[in-house]
Amino acid sequence: MIERYFDVADRADAHLAERFNTSVAGARMRNLRQTIFWGPDKVCWPFDPRAPRCWAVPPSSMGPNAFGPHSGNGDIVFNEPRWLNSGTVMGPVGDVRRLIDATMDEIKATYDESFEFRDSDQYYVSNVWARQEYWRSKEAAHGGEVHGGPADRIIPDKRTGGQQTELHVAIEYESALFQTKAGYESFLTRLPFDQSNLTATVKADVLEAGDKFQPYPIEMPFNVRAALTRLYDAIPHAHRGTAASDWIRTVSLGVNLVTKHIYALWHCTGPKDGFDAEYxxxxxxxxxxxxxxxxxxSSQAGDLISSRLIDGRRWAAKAVFPSSKKLAGNTYGGAWSDAHGGSFIPWAELCGPHEEALFQGERSSAASPAPLSRRVETRRQW
Structure with a gap:
């Protein structure tokens, strides 16, 4: 994901520079860049057509026809993913801290006890992002009018003349990092990359292009293959000696058939009724x-995240799992909490009661259930 992050950031910076009719270097000289990436939503939520978070945000980088001939027909399924989802985020710590500070200021200035979604993080973060995008558009228009929204639209004015609105916030439109579920069900599937060069062939016409559709290949990126190989080779006792190169050809990986990415992280937005089966x-x-x-x-041994350079640097985790001798119940790790000065919560306390369900796939001799079929009939509004 770190390697993908820099690829995504480079493309996003180029797209932003194009919006301002300048070069990437020129945009950066004006402090215009994309460093904090949130997951994409196909709807604006909480919805209010007057709110800047709904009307003032730019179109996605995917283009208006990314979802085929039905793109933009009003059905969430064919909407472009241009809105912010606050469930996933990735970016440099310094920039994220600035954004959180701005969001806390937004909460202090706008919190309303009577508002239904007063405790929604997405509401406040989206409002901060929308203010950034409005003022970006204002700058791109050389101070002219920013078009869009209904007649009674809300303008995200600066609260003070010196308020900084440029926070480097962006949406990860193509789901190379984060794949949200709601509205995407028709375009997600699992594919085995079992053909030459670890390629899969897509034969489903999910965009409903009709006679214009042609099957197309998707090749597994090298870094995905390398990551899977490293993980598989780290647990030789868990499989029967099959070489990683052979095992990889049997694995079905989650794919976005629109962007052609093997997505790194799946976010179960929308209904949660199928979550257990998906797991x-x-x-x-x-x-x-x-x-x-x-x-x-690996953490306790101080291993690097990757043996290869990423963005010209070597990467290591900031925190290391405590020794099991110092903290009982830490065989499977745990999580750090922001409470009590960043205390560590061991697995036994966090997930211990659910071990049998979580580890059933390895502990049980029963075969895993058949993969779920791709659902192409989804057309519901969320």
Whole structure:
């Protein structure tokens, strides 16, 4: 994901520079850049057509016809993912802190006890992002009018003349990092990359292009293959000696058929009724217990995140899992909490009661259930 982050950021910076009719270097000289990436939503939420978070945001970088001939027909399924979803985020710590500070200021200035979504983080972060985008558009128009929204639209004015609105906030439109579920069900599937050069062929006409549709290949990127190989080779006791190169060809990976990305992280937005079934079909389900143990051991050994340079640098985790001798119940790791000065919560306390369900794929001798079929009939509004 770190390597993908820099690829995404480079493309986003180029797209932003194009919006201002300048070069990337020129945009950066004006403090215009994209560094904080949030997941994409196909709807504005909380919805209010007058609110800048709904009307003042730019179109996605995917283009108006990314979802085929039905693009933009009013159905969420064919909307472009141009709105902010606050469930996933990735960016440099310094920039994220500035954004959080701005969001806290937004909460102080606008909190309304009577508002239904007064405790929604997405509401406040989206408002901060919308102010940034409005003033970006204002600058791109050389101080002219920013078009869009209804007649009674709300303008996100600066609260003070010196308020900084440029926070480098962006949406990760193509779901290379974060794949949201709601509205995307028709375009997500799992594919085995079992053909030459670890390629899969897409034969489903999910965009409903009709006679214009032609099957197309998707090749597994090298960094995905390298990551899977490293993980598989770290747990030799969990499989029967099959070479990683052979195992990878049997694995079905989640793919966005519109952007052609093997997505890194799946975010279950919308209805949660199928979450349990989804968990059981992921590639790591048969190895979950062993992978967690290996991750803890790798952390405690101080291993680098990648053996290769990423963006010209070597990357290491800031925190290391505590030794099991110092903290009982830490065999499978745990999580750091922002409470009590960043205290560590061991797995036994966090997830211990659910171990049997979480590790059933590896502990049970029963075969894993068949993969879920792609649902192409979804046309509901959320």
């Amino acid at each position: 059981r079909v992921y590639w790591w389900y048969p190895f979950a217990e062993s992978l967690l143990k290996a991750a803890v051991q």
